[in-house]
Amino acid sequence: MNKGISSKGDHILFFLLAIFWAVLAFYSFYFFLYKFLEKHKFFRYLFWSLLVSIGISLVFILFFRIFIFPGRYDVPLSWNYTTPIGTYIIANCGCLLRGFIVWIDSAQIKSDLEKRAIKAELETLRSQVNPHFLFNTLNNIDTLIAKEPKKASAAIITLSEIMRYMLYETSNLTVDLEREISHIRNIISLQELRFRQSGYVSFTLNGSAEKHQIAPLIFIPFIENAFKYAYYSGKLPVVSINFYITEKEIKFSCINYYDPKAVETTSNGGIGLSNLKKQLSLLYPDRYDLQIERKNAKFEVVLRIDLNTG
Secondary structure: OOOOOOOHHHHHHHHHHHHHHHHHHHHHHHHHHHHHHHOOOHHHHHHHHHHHHHHHHHHHHHHHHHHHOOOOOOOOHHHHHHHHHHHHHHHHHHHHHHHHHHHHHHHHHHHHHHHHHHHHHHHHHHHHHHHHHHHHHHHHHHHHHHHOHHHHHHHHHHHHHHHHHHHHOOOOOOEEHHHHHHHHHHHHHHHHHHOOOOOOEEEEEEOOOOOOEEOOOOOHHHHHHHHHHOOOOOOOOOEEEEEEEOOOEEEEEEEEEOOOOOHHHHOOOHHHHHHHHHHHHHHOOOOEEEEEEEEOOEEEEEEEEEOOOO
């Protein structure tokens, strides 16, 4: 009469062989049969997966009966049928894991490529913004050189600080909001050299800019256009720039009076604002609100950016 597994050693041996059995089935699918799925050869995969599962099962059943427990371990008939099914399930887990790993890797690669593409596109957009700002600023300094050389010298120093920031500190997708606002203050200081009226420009900051990050130069096109089209009609301030910062949101507003008779002010804001809208859609999809309004010779921009990334 045949005997079943009786001793502790038999149990350990059986367990170790079963583990080896499962590992062989798992990794045969993980490394080899998954290639059929990669190439979308589904029928070949189905055929070979069934064939390999049955083959591995038969080899191990015979191995157990002939070499491990000869004459005293009888494999039940039902086990001969259920073992290939178990092997098939375990083996396909190998393909499932391999597919999941490939999916994760592909998602990471796609994410990296998207980030590189966004960064490359932003660099292209900034290359259009920076010369526009430089062109306007140099024109302002040029008017000061003959009349007020000391102010022109101060303006050049300020410009060098501005350009240093633009060239060396804006290569990342985000910068410290505090540093960006300092950069804006420099721009305002330089632009104020153009105007003789006291209070021509108003700047307010409500809230703390510390510990916040923002896309660099994101507010600059609005500010540039405000100064470009600013028109003094007896009302001060002509240009008003305001920041309202909370833990959850940045609200930026830029208001300037303009001459309604000037045809160019009816445009959409020029290249700078057009590029900015594209940057916002890349950097803050579904996380920003931009309102632009012209009314009573006043041009007003309100930009809200949601600081929550989750």
